[in-house]
Amino acid sequence: MSSTSVDQGAVLERPPRGSKPLNYLNISHGLRSWLLTVDHKRIGILYLISVTLFFFLGGAMAVGIRLELASPQGDLLAAETYNKLFTMHGVVMVFFFLIPSIPAVFGNFLVPMMIGARDVAFPKLNLLSWYVFITGGTLTLIAMVAGGVDTGWTFYAPYSTTYANGWVVLTGVGIFITGFSSILTGLNFIVTIHKMRAPGLTWFKLPLFIWSHYATALIMILGTPVIAITVLLVAVERLFRIGIFDPALGGDPVLFQHLFWFYSHPAVYIMILPSMGVMSELVTCFSRKRVFGYKFIAFSSLAIAVLGFLVWGHHMFVSSQSIYAGMVFSVLSMLVAIPSAVKAFNWTATLYKGSVSYQAPMIYAFGFLGLFLIGGLTGLFLSTLGTDVHLHDTYFVVAHFHFIMVGGAIMGYLGAIHFWWPKMTGRMYSEGWARFAALVIFIGFYLTFFPQFVVGYLGMPRRYHVYPEEFQILNVLSTAGASILGAGYLIPMVYLMVSLFKGKKASPNPWDAKGLEWQTPSPPPTENFPVTPVVTENPYNYPGMEDERDREADREHAPASA
Amino acid sequence: MGQQKEAATLGMWAFLVTEIMFFGGLFVGYGVYRFMYPEAFHFGSHELDIQLGAFNTGVLIASSLTMALAVRAAQTSKKKLLIIFLAATFVLGAIFLGVKVVEYSSKWDHHLVPGSHFQRPEGAPVQLQVFFAFYFMMTGMHALHMIIGAGLMIWVLYGAVKNRYHSNYYAPVEMFGLYWHFVDIVWIFLFPLLYLIGRH
Ligand code: HEM
Ligand SMILES: [Cu+2]
Numbered sequence: 001m002s003s004t005s006v007d008q009g010a011v012l013e014r015p016p017r018g019s020k021p022l023n024y025l026n027i028s029h030g031l032r033s034w035l036l037t038v039d040h041k042r043i044g045i046l047y048l049i050s051v052t053l054f055f056f057l058g059g060a061m062a063v064g065i066r067l068e069l070a071s072p073q074g075d076l077l078a079a080e081t082y083n084k085l086f087t088m089h090g091v092v093m094v095f096f097f098l099i100p101s102i103p104a105v106f107g108n109f110l111v112p113m114m115i116g117a118r119d120v121a122f123p124k125l126n127l128l129s130w131y132v133f134i135t136g137g138t139l140t141l142i143a144m145v146a147g148g149v150d151t152g153w154t155f156y157a158p159y160s161t162t163y164a165n166g167w168v169v170l171t172g173v174g175i176f177i178t179g180f181s182s183i184l185t186g187l188n189f190i191v192t193i194h195k196m197r198a199p200g201l202t203w204f205k206l207p208l209f210i211w212s213h214y215a216t217a218l219i220m221i222l223g224t225p226v227i228a229i230t231v232l233l234v235a236v237e238r239l240f241r242i243g244i245f246d247p248a249l250g251g252d253p254v255l256f257q258h259l260f261w262f263y264s265h266p267a268v269y270i271m272i273l274p275s276m277g278v279m280s281e282l283v284t285c286f287s288r289k290r291v292f293g294y295k296f297i298a299f300s301s302l303a304i305a306v307l308g309f310l311v312w313g314h315h316m317f318v319s320s321q322s323i324y325a326g327m328v329f330s331v332l333s334m335l336v337a338i339p340s341a342v343k344a345f346n347w348t349a350t351l352y353k354g355s356v357s358y359q360a361p362m363i364y365a366f367g368f369l370g371l372f373l374i375g376g377l378t379g380l381f382l383s384t385l386g387t388d389v390h391l392h393d394t395y396f397v398v399a400h401f402h403f404i405m406v407g408g409a410i411m412g413y414l415g416a417i418h419f420w421w422p423k424m425t426g427r428m429y430s431e432g433w434a435r436f437a438a439l440v441i442f443i444g445f446y447l448t449f450f451p452q453f454v455v456g457y458l459g460m461p462r463r464y465h466v467y468p469e470e471f472q473i474l475n476v477l478s479t480a481g482a483s484i485l486g487a488g489y490l491i492p493m494v495y496l497m498v499s500l501f502k503g504k505k506a507s508p509n510p511w512d513a514k515g516l517e518w519q520t521p522s523p524p525p526t527e528n529f530p531v532t533p534v535v536t537e538n539p540y541n542y543p544g545m546e547d548e549r550d551r552e553a554d555r556e557h558a559p560a561s562a
Numbered sequence: 563m564g565q566q567k568e569a570a571t572l573g574m575w576a577f578l579v580t581e582i583m584f585f586g587g588l589f590v591g592y593g594v595y596r597f598m599y600p601e602a603f604h605f606g607s608h609e610l611d612i613q614l615g616a617f618n619t620g621v622l623i624a625s626s627l628t629m630a631l632a633v634r635a636a637q638t639s640k641k642k643l644l645i646i647f648l649a650a651t652f653v654l655g656a657i658f659l660g661v662k663v664v665e666y667s668s669k670w671d672h673h674l675v676p677g678s679h680f681q682r683p684e685g686a687p688v689q690l691q692v693f694f695a696f697y698f699m700m701t702g703m704h705a706l707h708m709i710i711g712a713g714l715m716i717w718v719l720y721g722a723v724k725n726r727y728h729s730n731y732y733a734p735v736e737m738f739g740l741y742w743h744f745v746d747i748v749w750i751f752l753f754p755l756l757y758l759i760g761r762h
Binding site (some may be wrong): 121122186188190221222223226229230233240242243249250251254259262543 | 581
C-alpha cells in the first residue's frame with residue numbers, strides 16, 4: 001500500500017543500517033534501570049507485565065468457578081470457598097486487570113507518542129503510580145493468601161461491614177491504594193494532552209485513541225476518589241462499628257450502594273472507553289480509509305464520560321430505591337447507550353467501501369464489534385425497569401457484563417497488543433497463530449457466555465455454587481467454552497514470547513498506519529522522536545477517501561490545518 | 563519553564579477536583595442523614611464546642627492569609643518574608659490541630675466517640691452515633707489533610723531556607739498554597755454544617 005500523504009514533519013530520520021541503533025529497550029540494562037525508570041514506555045512495559053500476572057491469576061480463579069458449576073451439586077468446592085473464589089476473581093479482574101489494562105499499558109506507552117511529546121507531563125508521578133499499584137496489589141494478594149474475602153467484588157453493606165468473614169479491611173486497603181495509581185495516571189493524561197501536544201496538533205487532529213483516553217482520565221479523577229472514601233467508610237465501619245452503614249445504629253446500607261455505584265458504573269466505562277479508542281485506530285488502519293464521523297466518535301467519548309455519572313441507580317432498581325428514581329435512572333441508562341451506538345455505527349460505516357484486510361489486530365477488532373454489540377444491547381434489557389426485576393442478580397447480568405468487559409474490553413486489549421507489539425518490541429509475531437488465537441478466543445467466549453444469557457433468563461441466580469438439575473446442560477456448555485477460552489488466552493502468551501527471540505525485525509511502520517507513533521523507529525528511542533514533529537495533517541489520512549463525503553469532510557477540516 | 567509551570571498548575575487543579583470528589587462522598591452522606599434524622603443532628607451539634615470551633619475557623623482563615631502572603635513573598639523574591647510567612651502558616655496549622663486534639667479528647671471523655679466506647683447521653687436519639695460518625699470522619703479526614711499539609715510545608719520551608727525560590731521559580735510555593743487554601747475551604751464548609759446548623 002503506497003501512502004499518498006506527506007509525512008507529518010521531519011521525523012523519519014533513522015540511524016544508518018548496520019550499527020545497532022539505541023532504543024528505549026537497549027539504552028540501559030539491569031533490573032535497576034527498569035525499576036527506577038521514568039520513561040513512559042518502560043513504565044508501560046512494567047504495567048504490561050504486572051497486569052498480565054493479575055490476568056492469569058484472575059483467570060485461574062475463573063477456572064475454579066466454572067469447574068464447580070459443571071455439575072449442579074456443590075461437589076468440588078465448599079460454598080464458602082466458592083464465594084471467595086468469585087469474589088477474588090472479580091476483585092482481581094476489575095481493579096487489578098481491567099481498570100489499569102489499556103490506560104496504564106497502552107495509554108502510558110502511546111499517549112505521549114501519539115501527540116508527539118517526549119514523555120508524559122509528570123514522569124516521576126507516573127513511576128510512582130506503578131509502585132502504588134504494586135503496593136495495593138500486594139496487599140490484596142496478601143489478603144487472599146491469608147484467607148480471602150467472600151463479599152463479592154461489590155462489597156455490599158451490611159454484609160461486608162458486619163457479617164462477612166475474612167479479610168475485608170485488608171482487601172479494601174489494597175483497593176484504596178490502587179485507586180491512587182488510577183488517579184495519578186488520569187492526572188498525567190489530562191495534563192499531558194492539554195499541555196504537551198506537538199506544534200500544529202490541534203484538538204481535532206488528535207487520534208481518537210487520545211480522545212477516549214482523555215474521557216477515561218476524566219472518569220478516573222472524578223470517580224476514583226469516591227470509591228476511595230467509600231472503601232474507607234466500609235473499613236472504619238467494620239473495625240469500629242461507627243454506624244454509617246449499620247441499620248441498628250441508624251445507618252443505611254443502601255447509601256453504600258449509592259456511593260459504590262456512583263464510582264463503579266463510571267468505572268465500567270474506564271474499562272471500555274480505552275478499548276473503544278483502540279477500536280477507532282484499528283478499524284481505520286485496516287480499512288485504509290479515514291474514520292467515519294471523527295467528531296462524533298470524539299464527542300461520544302466525552303458524552304459517555306458525562307452520562308456515565310448519571311446512571312448508577314440502574315443497579316438499584318430493586319434495592320428499595322423509589323420507583324420514580326428508578327424511572328429516571330432507567331431513561332438515563334438508555335441514553336448512555338446512544339453514544340456507544342454512535343461509535344459502533346461509525347466503525348461499521350468506516351468499513352463500508354474500505355479495502356479491509358484481515359490481519360490479526362483487525363480480527364480482534366471484529367471480535368470486539370460483535371461482542372460489544374450484544375453486551376451493549378442487553379444492557380438495554382437490564383435498564384428497562386420491568387425486565388430488570390426479572391433479570392436482576394441472575395446469570396443474565398453476568399453474561400451482560402462479561403460480553404462487554406471480557407468480550408469488548410479484552411478483545412480491544414488484545415487487538416492493541418497485536419497492533420502495537422511491533423512498535424513496543426521491534427519484533428513481528430506469527431500472523432497465522434495470531435489469527436488462529438483470535439478465532440479460538442472468539443468461539444470460546446461465545447460458548448462460555450452466550451448460554452449464560454439463556455440460563456439467567458430461565459432464572460438461575462448468580463453467585464450460588466449449586467443449582468437445579470435442569471440448568472446443567474447450559475452450564476456444561478459454558479464450562480466447555482471456558483476451557484476453549486482459557487486455551488485461547490494462553491496461545492498469544494506463547495507466540496508473543498517466541499516472537500521476542502525469533503520474530504522478524506519490525507519496520508517502523510509495519511501496518512502502514514498514520515499515527516505519529518509510526519513515524520519513529522521500532523522500538524522507539526528514549527526521547528521518542530529525534531526531532532519534535534510538526535503536525536500539518538488530519539489524522540487518518542488514509543488513501544481510501546476518494547469518496548464524495550470524505551472530500552467534503554476534508555474541506556471542512558481544511559481551515560483548521562492552516 | 564513556562565510550560566512546566568502551566569502543567570503543574572493544571573495538574574494541581576485537577577488534583578483538587580479529585581479532592582472535592584473525595585470529600586464530596588462524605589458531604590453527600592452527611593446531607594442524606596441530616597435529612598433523615600434532623601433531631602439527632604440537632605442534638606449532635608449541641609454537643610460540639612462552638613467556641614473552639616469558631617476559634618479554629620479564625621485560626622485557619624488567618625493561616626490562609628499568611629499563606630497568600632508567603633506566595634506573594636516568593637513571587638517578589640523576598641526570602642526573609644517568605645520564611646516568616648511560611649513559618650507563621652505552619653504555627654497556625656499546628657494551633658488548629660492542637661485545638662482539634664482538645665476537642666477530640668473531650669468527646670472521648672464524654673463517650674461520644676462512635677464504636678464500643680460510645681454511650682448515648684440521656685434523651686438522645688438513637689442515630690446520634692451516626693452524627694458523630696460523620697463528625698469524626700469529616701473532621702478526621704480534614705485533619706489528616708492538615709497533617710499532610712504540615713509535612714509538605716516543612717519541605718517547602720526547607721526549600722525557602724535553601725534559597726530555592728525567586729520571582730522566576732516559585733511554583734512549589736504556589737502549588738502548596740493552592741492545596742492549603744483548599745484544605746481551609748473544606749473547613750469553612752465543615753464548621754457551619756457540623757457546629758452551627760441546628761443551633762438556636
Ligand atoms: C450500553 C449501555 C449499558 C447499559 C444500558 C447497561 C445497563 C446495565 C444495568 C441496568 C445493569 C444492572 C443489572 C442488574 O444488576 O439487575 C448492568 C449491570 C452491569 N453492567 Fe452494564 N450497561 C451498559 C454498559 C456496560 C458497560 C460498557 C460495562 C462494562 C465495561 C458494563 C458492566 C456492567 C457490570 C459489571 C454490571 C454488573 C455489576 C454487578 O452487579 O456485579 N455495562 N448494566
Ligand atoms: Cu451500571
